[in-house]
Amino acid sequence: xxxxERVQDIFRDVFQDPSLVLxxxxxxxxxxxxxxxxxxxxxxxxxxxxxxxxxxxxxxxxGSVGDIFTLLARHGIQDGEAL
Amino acid sequence: MNGSAELAERPFEALTVGMTVEEDVEWNAAHLxxxxxxxxxxxxxxxxxxxxxxxxxxxxxxxGMFTALPFSRLLGCRLPGAYSVIHSLRFDFVAxxxxxxxxxxxxxxxxxxxxxxxxxxxxxxxxWDGSVVIRGRAQCGLLR
Numbered sequence: 001x002x003x004x005e006r007v008q009d010i011f012r013d014v015f016q017d018p019s020l021v022l023x024x025x026x027x028x029x030x031x032x033x034x035x036x037x038x039x040x041x042x043x044x045x046x047x048x049x050x051x052x053x054x055x056x057x058x059x060x061x062x063g064s065v066g067d068i069f070t071l072l073a074r075h076g077i078q079d080g081e082a083l
Numbered sequence: 084m085n086g087s088a089e090l091a092e093r094p095f096e097a098l099t100v101g102m103t104v105e106e107d108v109e110w111n112a113a114h115l116x117x118x119x120x121x122x123x124x125x126x127x128x129x130x131x132x133x134x135x136x137x138x139x140x141x142x143x144x145x146x147g148m149f150t151a152l153p154f155s156r157l158l159g160c161r162l163p164g165a166y167s168v169i170h171s172l173r174f175d176f177v178a179x180x181x182x183x184x185x186x187x188x189x190x191x192x193x194x195x196x197x198x199x200x201x202x203x204x205x206x207x208x209x210x211w212d213g214s215v216v217i218r219g220r221a222q223c224g225l226l227r
Contacts, residue, residue: 040170040196041222043201044203
């Protein structure tokens with residue numbers, strides 16, 4: 001599975017939408033259910049799936065799907081690696 | 084039910100993965116009546132022996148949500164404790180519980196997220212023979 005697919009699965013699980021397709025420019029303003037609790041759920045999902053521990057300031061920065069991929073890349077996680 | 088006043092005032096930083104608390108409860112008719120009155124749930128499977136047995140149960144079964152109640156006390160008073168609020172709960176009611184059965188409730192920390200000050204806990208309720216009656220997951224936020 002690619003990183004993109006794994007992140008997409010986290011979104012599908014958190015937002016309970018098995019047909020959700022990730023767009024890089026999708027923001028928390030576009031998704032009504034992307035509230036403060038689901039933001040925590042996304043962070044927990046990312047930490048679990050990728051085995052990383054985020055910092056408080058990183059969590060605050062995450063306002064879009066693009067931000068998540070940028071953050072993962074900073075942690076050395078991006079497509080092209082062996083998964 | 085154990086009305087223990089034990090209260091853990093434990094900040095997020097004091098939590099570690101693997102921490103566990105447990106409590107044993109033996110359900111009786113007074114508990115059941117209290118829940119029936121509060122919930123207004125008069126479903127016959129919980130009160131009518133013949134009805135329950137017709138449906139393949141060994142007798143009247145306890146309300147599922149009723150049997151999960153000790154998790155509220157364990158989460159709020161013991162682990163994570165007084166500084167926590169519940170964000171979400173999920174229960175699977177694996178097997179029915181009957182009156183006079185003793186059930187052991189176990190809560191364990193399985194994940195900590197300092198960035199969100201959140202803790203994920205596994206929930207387990209078992210009969211004395213070890214058979215599982217409830218399994219679940221709680222996610223709590225720590226306010227301190």
